[in-house]
Structure formats: structure tokens, C-alpha cells
Amino acid sequence: MTPMVETVTSSGTTSTLLASLDPLLRAWLPRQRWFAGKGRPVTGFTPVSVTELLPPDGRLGLYHLLVRVHQAAVPGAPPHPGDCYQLLIGVREALPPRLAPALIGHVTEGPLAGRTVYDALHDTRPAEVLLEALRTQARVGGLRFERDPAQEIRAGLVARLMTAEQSNSSVVYGDTFILKLLRRVVPGVNPDLELPLALAREGCPRVPAPTAWLHAEVAADTYVLAVLQPYVSGASDGWELALRELAKGEDFATEARALGRATAEVHTALARALPTVTLGHAQLESMVDGMTGRLAAAVQAVPALRPYERGLRSAYEALGTLAAEGRTWTAQRVHGDLHLGQCLRSPSGAWSLIDFEGEPARPLAERRMPQPPVRDIAGMLRSFDYAAHSATPPAPDWAHTCRAAYCSGYAEVAGRDPRTDPVMLRAYETDKAVYEVVYEARHRPDWLPVPLSAVRRLALPDQEARP
Numbered sequence: 001m002t003p004m005v006e007t008v009t010s011s012g013t014t015s016t017l018l019a020s021l022d023p024l025l026r027a028w029l030p031r032q033r034w035f036a037g038k039g040r041p042v043t044g045f046t047p048v049s050v051t052e053l054l055p056p057d058g059r060l061g062l063y064h065l066l067v068r069v070h071q072a073a074v075p076g077a078p079p080h081p082g083d084c085y086q087l088l089i090g091v092r093e094a095l096p097p098r099l100a101p102a103l104i105g106h107v108t109e110g111p112l113a114g115r116t117v118y119d120a121l122h123d124t125r126p127a128e129v130l131l132e133a134l135r136t137q138a139r140v141g142g143l144r145f146e147r148d149p150a151q152e153i154r155a156g157l158v159a160r161l162m163t164a165e166q167s168n169s170s171v172v173y174g175d176t177f178i179l180k181l182l183r184r185v186v187p188g189v190n191p192d193l194e195l196p197l198a199l200a201r202e203g204c205p206r207v208p209a210p211t212a213w214l215h216a217e218v219a220a221d222t223y224v225l226a227v228l229q230p231y232v233s234g235a236s237d238g239w240e241l242a243l244r245e246l247a248k249g250e251d252f253a254t255e256a257r258a259l260g261r262a263t264a265e266v267h268t269a270l271a272r273a274l275p276t277v278t279l280g281h282a283q284l285e286s287m288v289d290g291m292t293g294r295l296a297a298a299v300q301a302v303p304a305l306r307p308y309e310r311g312l313r314s315a316y317e318a319l320g321t322l323a324a325e326g327r328t329w330t331a332q333r334v335h336g337d338l339h340l341g342q343c344l345r346s347p348s349g350a351w352s353l354i355d356f357e358g359e360p361a362r363p364l365a366e367r368r369m370p371q372p373p374v375r376d377i378a379g380m381l382r383s384f385d386y387a388a389h390s391a392t393p394p395a396p397d398w399a400h401t402c403r404a405a406y407c408s409g410y411a412e413v414a415g416r417d418p419r420t421d422p423v424m425l426r427a428y429e430t431d432k433a434v435y436e437v438v439y440e441a442r443h444r445p446d447w448l449p450v451p452l453s454a455v456r457r458l459a460l461p462d463q464e465a466r467p
Contacts, residue, residue: 013111014050018067020110021089024117028104029069029085034167034183036083036361040071048084049218051141053129056112061091062126064143066185066216066223083184086225088130090120099123121181127159127171130179134212134228147212147228153177167360177211178231182357187221188364192357195270195333196229204269206262207353208232232352238343242387242402246395253405255351256384259343260409262351263380267334267373268414276332277370283331284323291316291431298434302441304452305434311459315430318423329424331370338376339383377418378428380406382436382454389450396453430458 026042029035048066055061065087073079095103095116102122107115120126132138133145135153147153157174171179180192193213200209214226238259245252279287295312299305305312335342336358344352358367381403388399411417418425436451 014047016110017050017063017112018045018047018065020107020112021104021117024105024107025067025087032183034169035085036184037069037071040074042069042071044070046070046082049142049216051143053133053140054126056091056115059092060123060125061112061115062120062129063087063089063091064140065089066218084186084223085183086181086185086223088120088126088181090118090123090126091115092118121161121169121171124159127161127173127179128157130171130214130226131157131159131173131177131228134179134214142217143225144215144217145212146215148210151209151211153211153228168357172231175231175233177228179226179228180355181226182224184360185223185225186364187218187223189368190224190357190364191333191336191368192355193224193227194368195335195356196227198273198333199266199269202269202273204266206266206269206351207356232344232346234347235344235352238340238345238351239383239387241345242340242384243390246387246391246398251401252398253401255345256402256405257409257412258349259351259380260406260411261413262343262353263338263376263406264410264413266353267332267376270334271332274333275370276330279329279331279372281323281326284329285320288316288320288323288427291427294431295434298438302437304441304448305437305455308455308459311461312430312434312455314461315423315426315458319427322423329372331372333368334371334373334376335379336367336371336376338379340380340387341383372424372428373414374418374421374424375428377407377410378425378432381425381429382432382451385454386450389453394453426458429454433458 022045025045029042030038046068048068049064050066051064053062053064066084067087068082068084070082071080089104090102091112093115095118099118099122102118102120104117104119107113107117131153132155133140134147135155136145137147138145154174154176157176159171159173162170162172162178168183169181171181173179182190182192193210196207196210199207208229210227210229212228213224216223216225241255242252245255292313295309295316299309335353335356337355338353342353342355344354346352384399384402384406388395388402391398407418433451433454437448437455440447440451
């Protein structure tokens with residue numbers, strides 16, 4: 001099933017098409033889980049790339065769009081050029097009932113007048129067009145579908161969209177592959193492809209090796225748009241698994257220890273595959289300044305943090321003191337956003353780490369910078385706390401046991417226990433908890449007590465705050 005293709009190259013055609021979609025996208029985009037600009041009206045769109053994958057003259061049409069979304073300015077903030085989003089727009093005369101949740105709207109003017117447009121990833125045929133393009137290494141306009149020639153992609157695998165809410169979109173093909181399609185994209189080397197490829201070269205079994213990937217070449221820029229990897233059939237999401245064990249009153253220490261070992265294996269492989277650096281006084285001072293600045297902004301945004309501000313700042317000051325005394329740390333490439341939801345346990349009991357994109361809200365250059373491995377560890381420790389406080393009643397002892405087991409498992413592989421570096425660990429865990437407080441206050445106020453309980457602990461003197 002080779003896609004019929006025609007690239008929209010005429011600026012007039014492109015602008016007319018986007019103008020006809022403009023009112024529909026303004027209403028639809030802010031409702032999407034992966035749209036990052038919630039709370040600010042959409043004021044317009046600029047096309048980055050518009051490519052026709054299936055002509056809309058038959059029963060089904062398909063467009064691939066990269067569009068820059070412009071929004072109302074945030075008072076007091078510097079001007080923002082607008083985020084670039086990847087959209088797959090399906091075109092039909094009318095939608096069957098099964099595609100009703102994918103509806104974007106009905107076009108009233110322009111080249112698609114009288115047609116219905118929708119999010120094409122909900123539809124089997126457009127999703128299969130993507131897989132076939134990857135299998136055949138198609139070139140469509142500026143789109144480049146590439147694959148690892150050593151891995152086979154069978155034709156005809158049935159596609160289904162994963163419906164769990166997330167910051168991107170994923171399609172599973174016949175329980176064989178999973179395609180992660182990035183929604184908010186920036187030009188440059190994306191760690192979600194870069195790091196799994198590096199780990200595959202090292203033979204690290206803890207991360208599924210990329211099978212194929214899609215990127216776009218637009219002028220002098222390259223955008224990574226999607227990554228196809230083997231699907232771990234029957235795997236359990238680490239977060240859901242932890243909650244199930246908590247609900248049954250079961251101990252999770254064995255799994256936490258195994259997860260610590262898996263994390264250390266990935267860190268060790270990344271240190272072999274990619275350069276490491278030494279963080280000296282200047283780099284650490286910049287790190288401390290960033291943490292302190294985020295805390296100050298958080299206190300302004302969430303007054304509930306104010307009573308703990310001095311204690312939290314002491315976590316960063318302690319790190320700054322060690323740096324001033326000449327202490328250095330080794331930094332390397334890390335996962336960047338590690339938590340239980342980024343881990344899968346296969347039916348055999350083996351753990352895998354997924355989603356190496358890092359925190360999408362941070363600039364790409366920052367996400368690709370070497371970091372102390374303890375950053376990932378702090379993220380996982382916070383995740384155990386979140387799981388424990390999701391229970392009724394909360395189970396802090398469960399979290400403490402998991403945290404200790406995870407660190408012990410990490411030490412078994414890495415040869416060093418993260419708890420022997422308490423100042424750096426406390427600083428990163430504090431930074432993460434402060435971020436969580438702001439996030440929950442804005443998006444899930446009922447969850448605010450979870451990070452606040454960590455804030456109270458982390459604001460204590462250093463020796464009392466260790467995991």
C-alpha cells in the first residue's frame with residue numbers, strides 16, 4: 001500500500017488550505033491533551049510544512065501539517081515565536097460513528113469546502129499509510145521515512161490508536177510495533193531518537209531499539225517527528241503496577257530494586273556511548289542559580305510554599321557551598337524525565353525504560369545537556385512518593401521502603417549508592433518537588449498535598465532529609 005502523494009508547494013494553495021482550517025483548529029487544538037498553550041487564545045497559524053499524503057479526491061484524503069501556532073502574549077513575558085505542532089488531518093465526506101471522537105470540524109470554504117476533517121491517527125487507513133511509508137523508506141516532499149535495515153517491518157499490520165492521555169500520540173501496529181508521534185516539535189536532534197539509537201549501539205537491552213523514524217527537512221532545519229519501536233506486548237506500566245500492588249497491600253521492594261538495577265544499566269551504557277563532562281564551580285553555580293530562581297518564582301505563584309522557602313533554599317545553598325570548596329561532579333546524558341510511568345515491566349519480569357524526550361517544556365538544548373545521573377534518581381524517588389500518597393490512607397512507609405530498595409539496586413550495578421551523595425540528591429529532589437507544587441496548583445489542586453508533604457520533609461536540615 002504505497003501512499004499516493006502530492007506535496008503542496010504553492011504558497012497560494014498552502015495559505016488557502018490553512019486559512020480554511022483556521023477557525024476549526026482554533027477551537028480544536030486547545031482541547032487536545034498535548035497542546036501546551038492552554039489558557040491563552042490562539043490568534044493565528046503560520047505553515048511550516050504542508051504535505052499531501054493522500055489526495056482528497058477519493059473517499060479519503062490525508063494531509064501532514066507542521067504549523068506554528070500563535071497565541072495571545074503573556075503579560076510581562078518576552079515575545080514568543082509560537083510553538084510548532086505536527087498534525088495529521090484526515091479528510092472525508094462524512095465521518096462514520098467510530099470516528100466521531102476525532103472530529104475537527106466541517107470545512108465551509110477553500111479547497112476542502114464541504115468536507116469533514118478529523119485527527120487521522122484515530123483512523124486505521126491513515127495510520128497504516130504511515131507504517132507503509134516507514135517500511136518502504138518513502139520520500140514525500142520534505143518528509144523522510146527511514147528505518148533500520150536490520151529490522152523487518154511486515155506489511156499489513158493492523159493499527160490502533162492508544163487512547164491514554166499523554167503529551168504525544170502513539171499507535172500500536174499488530175502488537176508488534178508502537179509508533180510515537182511527537183506533537184510539539186522543534187528543529188534539532190531529538191533525544192527520544194538519539195538516546196535509544198546510542199543505547200542500541202551499546203547493546204543495552206533495557207530500551208527498545210528504534211526500528212524506524214520520520215523526520216522533516218524544512219529549509220535548513222530538521223525536525224524529528226516520530227519513532228517506531230518494538231511493542232512490549234503484555235507489559236505493565238510501572239505506575240499502574242505500583243498502584244495495583246499498593247491497593248493489595250503488597251510489597252513493591254523487589255520490583256523497586258530491579259528497577260534501580262535497570263536504571264543503572266541504562267546510565268552505564270549512556271556513559272559508554274556518549275561523552276561525559278566534569279561539572280566545576282562555574283557550571284554548578286549556574287545550576288544552583290537556576291534552582292534558586294525556580295523556587296523564587298514558585299513561591300510567588302503558590303503562596304503555600306512560603307513557609308518552607310528558607311529550608312528549601314538551604315538545599316541549593318549546601319550544593320553551592322560544596323562547589324565553592326572545589327567539589328566536582330561527573331555529568332552525562334540521562335533520561336531527563338524519569339518516573340514510574342516511563343518504565344515497563346514485561347511478562348518475564350524485565351524492566352524497560354521508555355520516552356527519552358526529557359521534559360518537553362524545557363528547551364531542546366537544555367534537554368540534551370549532560371546532567372548528573374542523580375537527576376533521574378531524584379525523579380524516580382519522587383514517583384514512589386506520588387504512588388504512596390495516591391493510596392487511602394497514604395503509605396509513607398511503603399515509599400520509604402521502595403526508595404531504599406531502588407537506591408540499593410542502583411548501587412548493585414553502578415557500584416555507587418546515590419544516598420552517598422545526599423547534597424546533590426536533596427537539591428534535585430527539592431527542585432522536582434517545587435516544580436510539582438506549581439504544576440498541581442495550576443492543573444490538579446486536589447493533588448497539591450502530595451508534593452507539599454515532600455516539601456515539608458525536604459525543608460528540614462540536610463541530615464533529616466535523606467531518603
